Amino acid sequence: MPKLSILVIEDDPLARKVMEKQLGKHTVDFAADKASAKTKLETGHHDLCFIDLELGDGEETSGLELIPLAVSQGTYAVVMSGHDSEKFVERAYAMGCNDFYSKGNEEANVGRILDRFMGRREKSGQDLFTQRFVTEDPATRATITDALKYASSDLPIIILGPSGTGKTSLAKIIHDHSGRTGEFVAINCSAYTEDLLEAELFGYRKGAFTGAGDSRKGKLLAADQGTLFLDEIGSMSLKMQTKLLKAIEEKSFYPLGSDKSEKSQFRIISATLEDLQGLIKAGKLRFDFFQRIHGLTVQLAPLAQRQCDVFPLLSFFTRGGKRLNFTPSAKERLSRHAWPGNVRELKKFVDLLVAGHEGSVTPEAVARLLADAVASDGGGAFTSDEQYRFAMKNGLDAAVDRLTDEIVRRCLEENGGKKTKVLTDLKISTRLLYASLKRRPEMKR
Amino acid sequence: MTLDDLIHDVNSKCASLKDAAALLRGMPPAEAKGLLELMTNQALSLADAIEEYDEELDAR
Numbered sequence A: 001m002p003k004l005s006i007l008v009i010e011d012d013p014l015a016r017k018v019m020e021k022q023l024g025k026h027t028v029d030f031a032a033d034k035a036s037a038k039t040k041l042e043t044g045h046h047d048l049c050f051i052d053l054e055l056g057d058g059e060e061t062s063g064l065e066l067i068p069l070a071v072s073q074g075t076y077a078v079v080m081s082g083h084d085s086e087k088f089v090e091r092a093y094a095m096g097c098n099d100f101y102s103k104g105n106e107e108a109n110v111g112r113i114l115d116r117f118m119g120r121r122e123k124s125g126q127d128l129f130t131q132r133f134v135t136e137d138p139a140t141r142a143t144i145t146d147a148l149k150y151a152s153s154d155l156p157i158i159i160l161g162p163s164g165t166g167k168t169s170l171a172k173i174i175h176d177h178s179g180r181t182g183e184f185v186a187i188n189c190s191a192y193t194e195d196l197l198e199a200e201l202f203g204y205r206k207g208a209f210t211g212a213g214d215s216r217k218g219k220l221l222a223a224d225q226g227t228l229f230l231d232e233i234g235s236m237s238l239k240m241q242t243k244l245l246k247a248i249e250e251k252s253f254y255p256l257g258s259d260k261s262e263k264s265q266f267r268i269i270s271a272t273l274e275d276l277q278g279l280i281k282a283g284k285l286r287f288d289f290f291q292r293i294h295g296l297t298v299q300l301a302p303l304a305q306r307q308c309d310v311f312p313l314l315s316f317f318t319r320g321g322k323r324l325n326f327t328p329s330a331k332e333r334l335s336r337h338a339w340p341g342n343v344r345e346l347k348k349f350v351d352l353l354v355a356g357h358e359g360s361v362t363p364e365a366v367a368r369l370l371a372d373a374v375a376s377d378g379g380g381a382f383t384s385d386e387q388y389r390f391a392m393k394n395g396l397d398a399a400v401d402r403l404t405d406e407i408v409r410r411c412l413e414e415n416g417g418k419k420t421k422v423l424t425d426l427k428i429s430t431r432l433l434y435a436s437l438k439r440r441p442e443m444k445r
Numbered sequence B: 001m002t003l004d005d006l007i008h009d010v011n012s013k014c015a016s017l018k019d020a021a022a023l024l025r026g027m028p029p030a031e032a033k034g035l036l037e038l039m040t041n042q043a044l045s046l047a048d049a050i051e052e053y054d055e056e057l058d059a060r
Helices: A013-022 A034-043 A062-072 A086-094 A106-132 A138-149 A167-176 A194-202 A238-250 A276-281 A287-293 A307-318 A328-336 A342-355 A363-376 A385-394 A396-414 A419-426 A430-439 B003-024 B029-059
Strands: A005-009 A027-031 A048-052 A076-081 A099-102 A157-160 A184-188 A227-231 A267-272 A296-299
Touching: A005 A013, A005 A034, A013 A027, A013 A106, A013 B003, A013 B029, A027 A034, A034 A062, A048 A062, A048 A106, A062 A076, A062 A086, A076 A086, A076 A106, A086 A099, A099 A106, A106 A138, A106 A167, A106 B003, A138 A167, A138 A296, A157 A167, A167 A184, A167 A227, A167 A267, A184 A194, A194 A238, A238 A287, A267 A287, A276 A287, A307 A328, A307 A342, A328 A363, A342 A363, A385 A396, A396 A419, A396 A430, A419 A430, B003 B029
Parallel strands: A005 A027, A005 A048, A048 A076, A076 A099, A157 A267, A157 A296, A184 A227, A227 A267
Antiparallel strands: none
8 A cells, every 4th residue: 555644633642653553554644623724724735634523622523524624635534433423424425535434443443444545536536537537648648637626616718629538427427436416417608598597507486487486406406415517618609608607606596586595515617618708808708707617728639630539439338338340551540530529429430330331341431431420510610629729710711721722632542543533522613633743742642 | 522522523523534544545644643642642532532421421
């Protein structure tokens, strides 16, 4: 077992001595009262923290007050108690503690706690990049690992990245690591009109508007003690941003048609594929709203920038199903693909492969199915984030030329430089082809 | 002192006394002396808690 950093918060000197002996192999720090415990929790990073339920200050269950602070610091919080009443166990877990035990036989208790902690840590580390967010890319792994350090805090998080890169998956993983007892509630802001979005977020009372036959709880309330994930935040209207800003600040809001406010302790994670600074400059995103939803920024790279993930993702998506064998040239063809729809496109590609009859996958099959995957991906992003930024910077004409040149180049390559084949496949005029070749002379043969 | 407080004190203090006693086995004498002093204080505070509850019962 690795050497852990452990804080023991215990007022009883004999119990502290016992814990010191039981935890001898680790780095152990002690706090005998609430004030010093708070200081040590705030300033040091501890893997685990053992908290005595009663700290001898005359207040019943005073140790419980330290649980939220410990959890917010990413510390595994364990409550030790001379009481084993259900009432105390329930309260401790409601406040976010990770483990609870009744005092007596500390050797066995501490051993079990450390085993559980290590088991959880290993499981979470192992599953994370092989099951939950499949990636072998060192930079992406580092980005996610860093983001998870803030999972248990209340800091708002913005996840940036092109469509299909796993923003929602990452938001859910952060929620699952947060220790928050409430639900993960996701809403795609671009899927609703302003009025509908307001009703979805805030909820409404019966008769609040035409068609409101029954009262309905909104997403803000559903995310109480949990996480509210706002996808496509850039598409939210300024009026809606103002209303949400107030709800975020006050942690309370009025459902439509109600004169009674509701309270909700939710944590905000938002995502967008747009350039936030550009949205602010363009007056589409209120700066004060941005400040409320912006704490930590996580940037996910497109799949094209982490080609090492293509085959691990292919294996993951076909796991337990049809076994596929890619010929070397099919692999080469796949590694050249830009994956404009990112992981979502790759998943669709796998679905098409699995649904087909081919077990051995040829480059021709890859080319055909990739085209189908892009064509059938009506909701996906045909335009990558990088293309979008290029267009914003250089104008749409330049971006279209660039896209045309890229497609012409690839088509030429795939057809051994035969221009007639390119004209037929791309259904373009000779004039367009030569205009493209003129812009990119290196393509001429 | 309520009965709940007394039960909590007895449970906690006896638990650490029991664990501390087990630690005495094989402990160097100088360290054992220090631990025995802590155990004595613990036992005395336990006796105090019992006496306090007893006095409260008398006062009722």
